[in-house]
Amino acid sequence: MIAAQPLSDLLPPEALASVDSSPLFGGRPPEAIVRPASVEEVAALLSWASREGVGVLTMASGHRVAPVTREGRFVALRMDRLNAIEAYEAADLTITAGAGAPFSSVTRALGENDQWAPFDPADVAARSLGGLVAAGESGPLRMGYGELRNHVLGARVVTGDGRTLDLGGRVVKNVAGFDVLKAVVGSRGGLAAITSVCLRAFPRPEVDRVLVRTEPTVRAAAGLALAVGTAPVLPASCVVVDRLSERGERAALVVRLHGSRATVDEEQVRMERHVGVPFEVVGDVGTGADAASSESTRRLLEGVRDHVKSDGTVVVASVRPSRLPRLLEVVDRLGPLALSCDAYTGLVRVEADPERITELDLLRRDVIALDGAIRQERISSTAMRGSADPLSPHDDRRDASAAGRTALARRLETAFDPAGALWPART
């Protein structure tokens, strides 16, 4: 390989892994898999790639990579060696760790001080901190805690042309300069490679109450979820799934209430009164709950969280919450194998029937009519067709300013990555 020679001059041998995991890339393996152990090595790689015109595909933890359809030379960048917990200031409620640190290890470290990072997107247990931040997904707990992007206090990143930037800091309030960090969070590695992240931690709630209401249909459950959304309490999360595996083929609404026992008891009463139906208390995770019930509740939550399997063909769609019932009708045409819905943000994730994914473009018009968005998020390796990239961001609005928005995004990418070296991560 032509590129391997100069790269090995730049990087120590242990930073270059053998390319033996080619199935990951859908049969088009990279020239090299680079596993840097320092931010300097990441910078060296990216400036090299920019000079040489080689693409860099960031894999974060690298447990899942979509087939590569793009033309041209590329290397893969794995962050798994940048996995240290660099600083944990429990009293300040901040934790800094390498991008390749598994999110589960961050959670474990925080747990020792009864703290946590309240982010629960699908598959979070298997993801790296950097991957999570690059994806910018918060999960349904954002209802009670706010989005991930608001709790990423700082990050060290390397731009596409190899410049190292310390964005943000280690303090919760920081307006020293434009908030470039916000743009990097959720940019899927398209602006810069994230090498370490400082997160805000939270004290674990005394009680994490999990309430379930099963309903015959998803639409009925979503209707209840909307009622919860106008109740005079703010739950930690409010999720609809098309079935709870343990309970047969019934849709369910799963609501979590966090706080002290007294607060949670009162909020449950208030919510039930507002919605007009009782909920079943699956259990309390937290102090005082008995271990067995706590464990089974935890399992149920994980089931709900990972209900839409990440290795399938996943479509995400969103509308304002009040339009959810109509969006559910629309996505039903994808023949969902599994569906979950975050009622707070109006975000629906479905594992589509691979045979019906071609319907996606037809659905788009209906979603636009609802002033929403729809995008294929994950692709199963067997379903890959054609050469177009179905996973690129989709701005469905064809309003007068669509061109302006796109132009801004492109110019921003150029500011970070003038040579276009970074290939956005696709999973």
Add this chain to the structure above:
Amino acid sequence: MAQAYEAQRERLLPCVHCGFCLPACPTYNRLGDEADSPRGRLHLMGAVVEGRLDPASDAFQTHIDRCLGCRACEPVCPSGVEYGALLELARATATEARPPGVLTRGLLALMGRPLLRKPFLLSGRILRATGLAALATRVIPSRGPLASVRLALAMLDATRPWSPEAAEGRRTSESRAVPRRDRALSPGDAPPNRGRVGVMLGCVQAGLYSRVNEATVRTLEANGYEVVTVAGQDCCGALHAHAGRLDGARALAENNIVAFERAGVDFIAANAAGCGAAMKDYDVLFEADAAMSARAAASSERVRDVTELLASAGPRPGAEVRLSVAYDHPCHLLHAQGVSGPPISVLEAVPGVEVRVIVDADECCGGAGIYGLTHPDLGARIGGDKVAAVRAASAQVACTANPGCMMQIGAGLRLEGSSQAVVHPVEVLDESYRRAGFYH
């Protein structure tokens, strides 16, 4: 001039330019130009004091003149800037640099001289009594050269006495058992003596709202105050002070200080918020006058709004008056005197009365003296918003505690074809006492 500048410089220092006053200002809220905000006006005053701005300039003249003087900026100021006092000093500077318009000068000339004031107000009563004012309001077009005359006559017509029975939706033919002019004599348990009170009768109040003065005397007596007649009292001087004629204001104020001293009263009761505010500020007016300052301060100490006196006495409840009342705070009671609760307490003391404080009741009605005549467009916008808020409260009567506001709101209602009465809180209490048979 130098002395006035020095007084301004001292008072301008606490302003830290924080801008908390902006949203409290009715002119800024409608025009959006910071020169029409309290902070902007203070900045212009500062520029004049610093010698950077000519007091005869359009900028200074226009924006100082455009201030309503409602002082809504004072309670929200974290630094305690005395805006009202500064405005009067700035107006003095402005009028010295450039004389004010004929309307303002004319009005001040009338109010400053009892010999002119009395016939002027009498002719007003004649226009009102003959129904000519009401008629003119209907026939004069709302636009054109006579619009100001129409507004003035509507204000005059708005001062007509109200009929409580009509407001309650009852027939008005019911005979009144008690002639309205009777003094209060409370039957049975005489309330304890709460002190000797002289009532500030005012010019507009005495001329057009004598019924409010009468109700003031009766309700105070019914609550245990000894009300004495105070001879020799004059216009309070507020209009002069607001216009920057501080010498004129001081001459009038001195007459009042002397008159009330001679009457030997414990309290000076004002039922016009504008008069009360001005009289509570006599100490400031005379702060640089060694001979008068102590007497002025003693006089200011004694001034109370009539509702403050009544509220501190309870007031005692009377008979039922079934009315919904939309209350609006006069700026010179709420902002200048910090009195918000007592007028409402007075109203709520009446069985059957339901008080509805209107939306944005803390904002100026646009009355502000003759603002509607000197600034017809802006005055109409501010007044229009107030009338809309009064109407939105859908109460049977509107109520406020200052004659200027009563006329402004009443005129606004009339020009929109509404015949809703605008009353003073003591009028409602007075009606309740009349029905209770406290007077005979």
Add this chain to the structure above:
Amino acid sequence: MTGPLPPRLERELRSVVGADHVITDPDRLMVYESDGLTAYRVAPRAVVLPASTEEVSEVVRLLHGADIEIVPRGAGTGLSGGALPTPDGVIVGTARMNKILSIDAADRLALVQPGVVNARLTEATRPHGLYYAPDPSSQSTCTLGGNVAENSGGPHCLKYGVTSRYVTGLTVVMAGGEVVRLGGAGHEASGELDLVGLFVGSEGCFGIATEIEVRLLPLTEGVRTLLGIFDTMEAAGHAVTSIIGSGLMPAAVEIIDKATIEAVEASIFAAGYPTDAGAALVIEFDGTEAGLDADADRAERCCLREGAREVRRASSETERAALWKGRKKAFGAMGRIAPDLLVQDATVPRTRLPEVLAEISRIGERYGLKIANVFHAGDGNLHPNLLFDRTDAEELARVEKASHEIMSLCVAVGGTITGEHGVGVDKRGYMGLVHDEVELDMLRRVRRVFDPGGLFNPGKVVPDAVDAGALPEVSEVAS
């Protein structure tokens, strides 16, 4: 180019926004020469007050065509000089764009114009059982457009987060007048770059937000407010660490230091704090009534354990206001004991507060300056107030030196130079303390992404070789 606008341009601007809403009289323009930071005075060439997105777009297009700088301005309450005019520029003010366009109670969203006053939005949404959470201390007057530009915080953002957490969508007028809609509720799934998050906090350098979509929260049911009186600042600092460390989530934790207590108690705003106290701590919990007393009890125990002399508790709105009074009136009270006041706004990791405060007081002694501290202790967001008299040039020089030392100190312990007031012009000189040249260059590049010509609020935020010197230094300003 300074001086009057070209007559033709002035005519065109007047025809767009109405003759009364273009201000060109130099006497009137004086009113706009400062925002909430009065250390600088620069009069603009003109002020334009548009009333709609369309008018803003047309105004920006005209100014852009004439290559004239644009300084956006909300209520002009900022404390870092972010709305300070440039001598060549025109102010585009949002004061007339003060309408709440819609309140969507079902989705808990509101759409507002930028000139809407922060507190006004909460008043308007309260009947729906909702409120807007970010509460800058100036919330009764600052506007949402300004909040977006500055990414404003406030006492209660300890629990609820700052402005960017609540802004879901923006309509923005860009350089050249192009109108672009960014984000928007319901577009979570688009996978677009977070341009809304990037725009929030851009201090008027990227464009003018003309419509702002924000998230609302359900009203909290109850509030408990505690006032802890401590003999020393150190003990108060430890109490804060102890409260946060115990897992409690207060809505606000504010500290008032000895110098501030003395200033407040000596002023017309006396709040009844003991004047011999070393520090006072205001702690507030809000939420569902049922859990509040227990939370307040726990916080009280934390305070007492750390040596609080007494802990007062408010049980009514009047009592609550009384406990907050010393905090809320602090700036006004200080304004009355010194002619000038420089408010700093550094943030440090919360656990470093005690040592940083001790060092700040040593810096004050070294420079012979009175420094009073009131701040958001829960966030580690300090507001040292340096009291001075600007007519004393020598004292002013000491203030500048002391400020620089305080900033360096805060950065050295892992903090930053501004937590919520923004960089503006005032903290431009400190940007080098927290960003290296590569990062500053990146900030400039990002600015050009939005505004290639650099006409929006030039000279703010990023020190730039080209525009350095365009603004007078504090000491050059006439007083």
